[in-house]
Amino acid sequence: MYIEVAIPVPLRRLFDYLPPKDATAAAIKPGCRVVVPFGRRQLLGIVTARKQKTDVPAAQLRRILEVPDAEPLLPADILELGRWTATYYHHSTGECLHLALPPRLREHRSAMLQDQALALADDADIELLPARAKRQRELFNFLKASAPLKRAALRDAGFDAALIRKLLDAGIAIEVAAPANTQSAAGEIREPEPAVTLHHEQQLAVDATVAAFGRFQTLLLEGITGSGKTEVYLRCIDACLQRGHSALVLIPEIGLTPQTLARFEKRFPGRVVALHSGLAEGERLRNWQRAANGDAAILLGTRSAVFTPLPGLGLIIIDEEHDASFKAQDGCRYSARDVAVKRGSLNHCPVLLGTATPSLESLKNAMDGRYQWLQLRERAGLAKPPQLSLIDVRDAPLDANISKQLRKGLSDCITAGEQALIFLNRRGFAPALQCNTCGWLADCQHCDARMTVHWRQRRLHCHHCDSRAPLPRACPGCGNPNLMFRGPGTERLEIALKEWFPDTDIIRIDRDTTGRKAAMAESVATIREGRPAILVGTQMLAKGHHFPNVTLVGVIDIDGALFSADLRAAERCGQLLIQVSGRSGRGDKPGRVMIQSRNPEHPALHTLVTRGYPEFARQMLTERRNLHMPPYGFLAAIRADANRLEQAERFLHELRNALSQGTGVNAIGPLPAPMTRKAGRFRAVLLLSARSRRALHSALTPLVYQAEAAKGYSGLNWQVDVDPAELF
Numbered sequence: 001m002y003i004e005v006a007i008p009v010p011l012r013r014l015f016d017y018l019p020p021k022d023a024t025a026a027a028i029k030p031g032c033r034v035v036v037p038f039g040r041r042q043l044l045g046i047v048t049a050r051k052q053k054t055d056v057p058a059a060q061l062r063r064i065l066e067v068p069d070a071e072p073l074l075p076a077d078i079l080e081l082g083r084w085t086a087t088y089y090h091h092s093t094g095e096c097l098h099l100a101l102p103p104r105l106r107e108h109r110s111a112m113l114q115d116q117a118l119a120l121a122d123d124a125d126i127e128l129l130p131a132r133a134k135r136q137r138e139l140f141n142f143l144k145a146s147a148p149l150k151r152a153a154l155r156d157a158g159f160d161a162a163l164i165r166k167l168l169d170a171g172i173a174i175e176v177a178a179p180a181n182t183q184s185a186a187g188e189i190r191e192p193e194p195a196v197t198l199h200h201e202q203q204l205a206v207d208a209t210v211a212a213f214g215r216f217q218t219l220l221l222e223g224i225t226g227s228g229k230t231e232v233y234l235r236c237i238d239a240c241l242q243r244g245h246s247a248l249v250l251i252p253e254i255g256l257t258p259q260t261l262a263r264f265e266k267r268f269p270g271r272v273v274a275l276h277s278g279l280a281e282g283e284r285l286r287n288w289q290r291a292a293n294g295d296a297a298i299l300l301g302t303r304s305a306v307f308t309p310l311p312g313l314g315l316i317i318i319d320e321e322h323d324a325s326f327k328a329q330d331g332c333r334y335s336a337r338d339v340a341v342k343r344g345s346l347n348h349c350p351v352l353l354g355t356a357t358p359s360l361e362s363l364k365n366a367m368d369g370r371y372q373w374l375q376l377r378e379r380a381g382l383a384k385p386p387q388l389s390l391i392d393v394r395d396a397p398l399d400a401n402i403s404k405q406l407r408k409g410l411s412d413c414i415t416a417g418e419q420a421l422i423f424l425n426r427r428g429f430a431p432a433l434q435c436n437t438c439g440w441l442a443d444c445q446h447c448d449a450r451m452t453v454h455w456r457q458r459r460l461h462c463h464h465c466d467s468r469a470p471l472p473r474a475c476p477g478c479g480n481p482n483l484m485f486r487g488p489g490t491e492r493l494e495i496a497l498k499e500w501f502p503d504t505d506i507i508r509i510d511r512d513t514t515g516r517k518a519a520m521a522e523s524v525a526t527i528r529e530g531r532p533a534i535l536v537g538t539q540m541l542a543k544g545h546h547f548p549n550v551t552l553v554g555v556i557d558i559d560g561a562l563f564s565a566d567l568r569a570a571e572r573c574g575q576l577l578i579q580v581s582g583r584s585g586r587g588d589k590p591g592r593v594m595i596q597s598r599n600p601e602h603p604a605l606h607t608l609v610t611r612g613y614p615e616f617a618r619q620m621l622t623e624r625r626n627l628h629m630p631p632y633g634f635l636a637a638i639r640a641d642a643n644r645l646e647q648a649e650r651f652l653h654e655l656r657n658a659l660s661q662g663t664g665v666n667a668i669g670p671l672p673a674p675m676t677r678k679a680g681r682f683r684a685v686l687l688l689s690a691r692s693r694r695a696l697h698s699a700l701t702p703l704v705y706q707a708e709a710a711k712g713y714s715g716l717n718w719q720v721d722v723d724p725a726e727l728f
Helices: 076-088 094-097 132-144 151-156 161-169 201-213 229-242 254-267 281-292 304-309 337-346 360-367 406-413 488-498 517-530 559-563 569-581 602-629 646-658 693-709
Strands: 002-006 015-017 034-036 041-051 117-119 175-177 218-221 245-252 272-275 296-302 312-321 350-355 372-376 387-392 420-423 432-435 452-454 460-463 469-472 483-486 505-509 533-537 552-557 590-595 634-642 665-678 681-690 717-722
Touching: 002 094, 015 034, 015 201, 041 076, 041 094, 076 094, 076 304, 076 337, 117 132, 117 161, 132 161, 151 469, 161 175, 161 488, 201 229, 201 296, 201 372, 218 229, 218 360, 229 254, 229 312, 229 350, 245 304, 245 337, 254 272, 254 296, 254 517, 254 552, 272 281, 272 505, 296 304, 304 337, 304 569, 312 337, 337 350, 350 634, 360 602, 387 602, 406 488, 406 590, 432 452, 432 505, 488 552, 505 517, 517 533, 552 569, 559 569, 569 590, 569 602, 590 602, 590 681, 634 646, 634 665, 634 693, 646 665, 646 681, 665 693, 681 693, 693 717
Parallel strands: 218 350, 218 372, 245 296, 245 312, 272 296, 312 350, 387 590, 420 533, 420 552, 505 533, 552 590
Antiparallel strands: 002 015, 002 041, 034 041, 117 175, 432 483, 452 460, 460 469, 634 681, 634 717, 665 681
16 A cells, blocks of 8 residues: 655645555554655655555655654545645645644644643553552542543642653553633633523524534625624524534634634633634644544634634634635635635535625625525614715815814714724824935835834834834935825824823724734723723724724725725725724714715715615626626636746746637736835736636646746746735
8 A cells, every 4th residue: 555645845746655664554544644755855744545556656655754643633524625725726735734733733743732631541441550550550540530630630639740651651541632621710610601682683594504504505694783793603603512513613813813702702611712823832732632622612713723623513604704814815825715615515514604794706606596695784782883974085184194074073972981993904103204305215125115104113114025124313315304204004193192182092903002912802801991092993993893882983094995906905995994884883872984085976985885885795796797807707816926027927928828729718917016026026927817617727727737847937936826815
């Protein structure tokens, strides 16, 4: 037998190996990790199959060096999901399967943690221990009378590490995931939070989802902001757990994890684990193991959690399914939403997509009957949808980019003892620094972009390549000390608001203020105390948060997204505007939204404000149909970056010339990216469009193999992006 191994290298193929000299192929199971020689390196791969035939000459086959895992870490459904992901996104199978492992297990390390619990093996027998080994027998009896215990608890009971090791080596004891802690700090069992009463539409949504248990069905839950989608999720999960199954919940942002986790923990104490990149490696591994071992019934995670093993998976929920964060922008460019739908198909379980602003793809699937369409048209409790209004700021005097109308609205809100939210999707103090005498601009030396001013740090920072420089005291071109700050940022708004409202809490939430682990949770807790306050933030504040005392939302500078060359820019702008508007009026007080614009007659903006997202989405779908663009067509982008733009474009020209005629696929480009130079690299893109998904993938497959075989392009990188979220 031969062992087929997926190796995390950018080659779209699998590799055959011989088993180690001291092991048979039958002992190496698919899903186990193996250490293999690869060129001059030793890499950690994942076994995908055992084979009786190989196309590789016997003399060229090499042996597996080591098998760290006695049992598979990845079950059959995850292996199949990884292979599908690699095929659909035209990526390396090894790199896709490594997405299913936490970082520690992607390296050559033990799969066990030192603080895991100890339990007796299923076939453990005290008679297997020597009669004179009294302490080993005492430990045996102690474990027999107890639930799995952590090493620390065993040490407290008088059993040292050497004694524990003897039982492990003898196979009498095994390491298992530590049991969930369902106790409070006082040692009392935590009682689940009682469920609230559902309104009619919520109950219909729960009933429809529960009716789909045991089979694959995708359901789109379109609920206006504040309509109680989370309560629908909780009820569906409760029904899933009562049937003995587990549930996977994906959310778009790490910033939403603490509050979402807290709400899930209240309803299901001790049964929820979280997975996201903000966790320490050890904690991430522990949570992954609890999910993979079946010790946690609910997994709450961001994008990559879609690949985590979950025994008995019975329900998948994607919250804010429209969010661009579900689409990976490096490595394998997969969509966690679409991979989750495939996983639901493999596991014969329903997939519930929840959002107030459905993506056009999901909306079309619902309109065509492929997805079951569930709608929540009313807010939960007494809350009413907020009133939206446009403020024309053309030629209007602005102070820190805030109009007189919005400033008065803020003052009235604070006087009434309420909270307001100012939304600006641009962090920092100002997006540009300019000399008004000679016209010098603080450009990034590595990108075709401006450096953003960060006032408190007295620095310039490129948000594209992360390069930094001190804030100059004078223009480096002419020596003028009076430099101009162009445009607003959240930091600049915060400073201005503190001057205008010195006795009011001004709470800024963006990447600069939430870098510390607990910072986001602390800010949310302060807001929920309900004291009069003004919140200033980026899209981190735009979705998922429930702040009952926020009655006013002010939107600054929404116009830029309306005039972007990107296909999805208007759609994302509309979704973001509706999402941030939904933070207002979620309690028993009415809410309002004031949107500043220099283009108040823009058709898309006017439709959003006057007729809402459903009509806006229908107009977008009509435009896409006329252009044969997604979801009425299919796209892929082949991107290349190199030390010279000519090199990247020449590579893409070769691929375009290799595209077979009559395939039903149109090629656009190569085109230089709008930001052609980024981090010192020059970027170009070749776009492929087709009327059918099959035609697009049939054309992509030979192009990918040609790209892998291309020579004479030293230092060039290229990627395939199927169903791109951004064209460039």
